[in-house]
Amino acid sequence: MTTLNEWFGKGIPAEEFISSMKVHKESLQSIQEHFSISVEDGDFFDELKAKELRAIVITEDWCGDAMMNIPILLNIAEAANIETRMILRDENLDLMDQYLTNGTARSIPIFIFIDKHGEERAVWGPRAPKVQDYVMELRSVLPAKEDERFEAEQKEVFKKITKAFSEDGSLWSEVYGSIKETLGKID
Template sequence: MEIMNWFAKGLSPKEYIEGMKVNKEAMKGVYNRFSLADEEKDRLEKLKGSGMKAIAITEDWCGDAMLNNPILLKISEEIGAEVRFILRDQNLELMDQYLTNGISRAIPIFIFIDKEGEEQAVWGPRAKRIQEIVDEERSKLPAQEADDFKDKQMSMYKRLTASYQEDSEIWHTVASSIIDVLVSEK
């Protein structure tokens, strides 16, 4: 299916947010407290009015989506880009074209499309620095066979989720990573 057909099929930001059952308030909290820095806005200047569109392959239960989706929305507002949300679990035929490391259905994945309807850039599921933080946290976990693995893993996820909701440095790390992909393609 052509990428613009997927865009047309997607949910508007309002439809996606209204339909959320998990992480809705957390995502709105990041959205309401995050603002692009002047330097980030400057880097996006040449994309304003370019007619760019974005598809976010996502699910509301995903902690990374809770962090990354509101930042995508702020970037899209800055440059005047339309965003549509595609639910991963109902659209595996699209998701499977954007597997992480060729094997993982990790989300969110952001697909940026130019005004001619051509794919220009793909970002996700995490900024490189955020992936390093997650890897570092995972390295501290006991072996999966250990009795306390599940408890320690849940504790790690809670810490990461809390930092995703509160740490503005993380928000700007994500914004910078997305902007890097956008401006390197133009």
Template sequence: MTTLMDYFNNGLTLEAYKSQMNVNREDMEQIYEQFDAPHDLRLEDLKDKNMKVIAITEDWCGDAMMNIPVLLKIAEQADIDVRFVLRDSHLELIDQYLTNGTARSIPIFIFLDRNGQEAAVWGPRAQAVQAFIDDSRQDLPSKEDSTFEEKSKEKHKLAHDRYKQTPEFWHAIYHSIANILTQ
């Protein structure tokens, strides 16, 4: 049986993850450069805990594009080692972390303690971001409607653009992750 530490040890480093990206790398790097992470003193307490995190992700995912830069800032503050696991190549892993019991939503961040045991799980969205998505999708026609696909793509573009331009979202993600790590 594959353990979480096996996934971590075989996961991609940040450089390896970025080198295989061809969709959202530039936008992800832009968010990382623009996000001025607050300093949460609670994260200082994690520095000696030797934590690790597995980020289940894919390059095409807009939520990952926005969430990963925030995760990286937290990892820097708390000395957390990060590895990336591609969801579509590891369905057996994502299937253990389904959103609402059914969806293979990403990113999912699995935090491990010094013994390689699951300490916390976060994802795929902070509550404020989910509220924005829910609100923006309220007026979508039914899936049977001939315009659904087109309108859904418009909503995805809107979300992608807002993700790149909304520091309030980045801060909501930061606080959401910091809160689950320091409970």
């Protein structure tokens, strides 16, 4: 079985992944540029630096959640000196299947934080809890899947979600807080 250190080694550097993106590239870059880490969190990030973490990100460029979550992670990674590598989900199901959401779903992105020895220290993803609530609320108005209106209405909901993920700073703050909370539990 492939170790997390080996997965990290196979990963694509974040800049390379972003430059190769075909979908959501501009939105991801815009979020990365417009989201900023709180100056008050300097001590938190100094403590994180001492833990010498690295991150493996299971992702795909078409994923709206990845579009929003990855640039926030990259800002955190820059502040905490966390080297980050991307693994494409669809080409690496053997890794993805170790990190299923609710034991069944190949939901992304998944952030796997490892130490310098390659030991898993924390896992985050695919969504911050309040972002999940927001998405579920929007989806709650959809008709049943068998309904002829389902597909068209689902497309509209996805458009709303993607727009919110691209522009809503309060959602970005939820992601930031959730990732920070996960990282704060690492001893």
